[in-house]
Amino acid sequence: DIQMTQSPSSLSASVGDRVTITCQASRDISNYLNWYQQKPGEAPKLLIYDSSNLQLGVPTRFSGSGSGTQFTFTINSLQPEDIATYYCQQYDNFPRTFGPGTKVDIK
Amino acid sequence: QAQLVQSGVEVKKPGASVQVSCKASGYIFTDYYIHWVRQAPGQGLEWMGLINPNSGITNSAPRFQGRVTMTRDTSTSTVSMELKSLGFEDTAVYYCARETIVGAESGFDYWGQGTLVTVSS
Numbered sequence: 691d692i693q694m695t696q697s698p699s700s701l702s703a704s705v706g707d708r709v710t711i712t713c714q715a716s717r718d719i720s721n722y723l724n725w726y727q728q729k730p731g732e733a734p735k736l737l738i739y740d741s742s743n744l745q746l747g748v749p750t751r752f753s754g755s756g757s758g759t760q761f762t763f764t765i766n767s768l769q770p771e772d773i774a775t776y777y778c779q780q781y782d783n784f785p786r787t788f789g790p791g792t793k794v795d796i797k
Numbered sequence: 798q799a800q801l802v803q804s805g806v807e808v809k810k811p812g813a814s815v816q817v818s819c820k821a822s823g824y825i826f827t828d829y830y831i832h833w834v835r836q837a838p839g840q841g842l843e844w845m846g847l848i849n850p851n852s853g854i855t856n857s858a859p860r861f862q863g864r865v866t867m868t869r870d871t872s873t874s875t876v877s878m879e880l881k882s883l884g885f886e887d888t889a890v891y892y893c894a895r896e897t898i899v900g901a902e903s904g905f906d907y908w909g910q911g912t913l914v915t916v917s918s
Contacts (some may be wrong), residue, residue: 724903725843728842733911734908740904745904779841779842785859786832788844
């Protein structure tokens with residue numbers, strides 16, 4: 691199985707801050723990586739697909755980059771509604787695997 | 798508008814089986830895989846498997862192989878997931894989610910509302 695790690699596991703930031711989350715794959719997955727946002731009590735929501743493509747309807751303050759084994763997810767100008775847990779997920783190989791998540795809250 | 802609607806809360810005893818259904822609407826059922834993802838209380842997301850509604854072919858995570866069965870009914874656009882030999886560690890919210898078969902984009906773009914399965918003696 692491809693193991694996904696994320697850092698940090700949690701972070702606190704102020705409204706308007708730039709927030710960066712990293713995701714590392716245990717082997718090369720090209721750009722086969724997605725990012726999801728999950729708010730408490732809700733189903734996850736797809737934000738970024740293919741490492742850097744913004745899903746339709748998702749605010750442009752969200753972005754992703756990377757390929758191979760190292761990926762980055764960024765929220766430019768954190769908003770109160772961005773409080774959530776963020777997960778990366780690889781689809782290079784089966785089983786599909788998720789990172790452990792990064793919990794983001796407001797300082 | 799695409800929609801995935803799951804069946805309701807389940808409470809099961811250890812050793813029993815549970816079946817969760819996922820009814821799709823608002824899109825061409827056979828154009829999208831249906832995946833199953835679960836989330837134990839306070840934990841992260843765990844991929845269980847997928848079914849191709851067109852062919853019925855499934856792929857499940859090794860840790861669930863032999864215990865999970867996924868089926869589809871194209872006449873009702875419904876996918877079902879059965880998990881057998883339940884243990885306390887199977888207590889979780891179970892989600893279905895779709896992913897395009899025919900399009901270029903990846904990712905689980907629509908999710909069901911989740912079904913809480915509680916295993917309790």
